[in-house]
Amino acid sequence: MFRRGRQDQLLLHLMIVPGLLLVLVFSYGPMAGLVIAFQDFMPTRGLFGSSWSGFDNFEYIFKLPQFSNVLRNTIWIAVMKIIMGLVAPITMSLLLNEIGKQLVKRSIQTIIYLPHFLSWVILAGIMLDILSPSKGLVNQMMGWFGIKPVFFLGNADWFPYVLVLSDVWKDFGFGTIVYLAALTSINPALYEAAVIDGAGRWKQTWYITLPGMLPVIVLMTTLGIGGILNAGFDQVYNLYSPGVYETGDIIDTLVYRLGLVDFQFGVATAVGLFKSFISFLLISLSYVLAYRFANYRIF
Template sequence: MNQTVPTAQPSKSTNTKHMKPFVSPLRKHTWMLHLMVLPAVVFTFIFAYIPMSGILMAFQHYKPKHGLFGSEWVGLEHFRYMLQNDYFLQIVGNTLFFAVIKMVLNLVVPFVFALLLNEVRKSIIKRSIQTLVYLPHFLSWVVLAGILMDMLSQTGIVNQFLTWLLGIKPIFFFGEGNWFRGVVIVSDVWKEFGFSTIVFLAALAGVNPSLYEAAEVDGANRWRQTLHITIPALMPILIVVGTLALGGVLNANFDQIFNMYNSLVYDKADIIDTFVYREGLLSGQFSFATAVGLLKSFISLILIVISYLLAYRFANYRIF
């Protein structure tokens, strides 16, 4: 570092003429690198690429005893049946309903929460709050469904509280379609809002303090500083998080719905993924369920590609 530039970085052309170029051993043994990726390549091939061949079932009347190559081909019959099926259109509607509302709330709530948390100056209070709000992210939907079913039951703590406070009759949260939708959305936001603030808090920490000092001199109060400095500074990351979430618009969270729903609320809460599970693995309609899953994956693929292109275009985001 202390040497002068010419000796530290000799240009390649003059160097190679006079002496044997130094080739780093790390450039020579590249077979070692290929060997290091190999396990990941092999496992990905077996458990991700081989199952992709299974999508052929979507164009067949698949019978396990005939196998993938002996079953009867039916072309697009399953897809035609799907699009004429009223129930299918309903579950697509349910999926979009949950996904869109969750997407918006899971963007807005953490954003506002991060802004508010940024105003807390005592770092011990700030860190305690963070510890508590990040926690629900690590709980599984099995556990949360168990807790919620208990708390929201007819004799559960929530209904007891509501009866005491408002004098109303117990609400059948898990049996009444619209209440159930509310429970699904609120519990999802409750579980994830804290964890989603991490990215915003990081961006907040990166805002140049001199901007605030300048605003202070100009006599801007905190609200104006937030409006004209903080929020614009967070825009790029908000755009990235928002556009990347677009790709998941057909994912309404299988784990959550699967663990919380029951046949009473199918009409309001059944989503594409839970439908595929019941049709395919429980009723054995392998081909039809695969067709539904394939259509979903295909549309998701297009949405993901679009969202990454948007994120790249507007926020210069690259995945790797």
């Protein structure tokens, strides 16, 4: 019996091998290329033929006049996305949980979940049409109230908020399903006891529902903090233009321009390594805070 159990476990472990190989090849294997950050890298010379430059690339990026602004933009946009990425799906999941008719509930779930499956290439085209200053739906509706058209995607003041709202529109359906799943784990007897004690809907939500969802909320927040320097390259690249670099340029788009447009491969790699190092520190800190303040362990 013991031998049979070990054989079953071996088969289960073998099923992990393909996924493990993919991670090793595509996630850990390319890390060898981080040495480029410390080289004056020339593609014709390769990793071993390029001259060693030490920390010159890092000194260069910190002296770039736009680097501090790019870092500030990245953090600001990412923080807004994290906050709205929590508030919107939690609110929607609470509202959907109050709907008794399953057909209506599932229909709404499907509608809000659909944008999650669309790429930013497609959604960027939709956003261009919706926010067009001449024929866009939003500006037409604003015109009904006598408000002048606004070029949302070309206005540096509006652009970060367009990024945040469009990101919420795309992904809050997925978050809603996650939090709805968390709601199913709450013991219904707690609500029955609360009703007997005279608690209304608001108090039930505050003292039972939200605490019951707390582990999932902490997990999603922790994952969000770890990726705080990932403000969304696909989205920004498909929506931004030189006119909004002041408020819309982020680390990933800077890396793209330095590496693939200006061919400064060493500098681009140095920026990427700096970003990864800061993300590592933040996600480590978030794990500690999650355990200390919510008594929640991810691992």
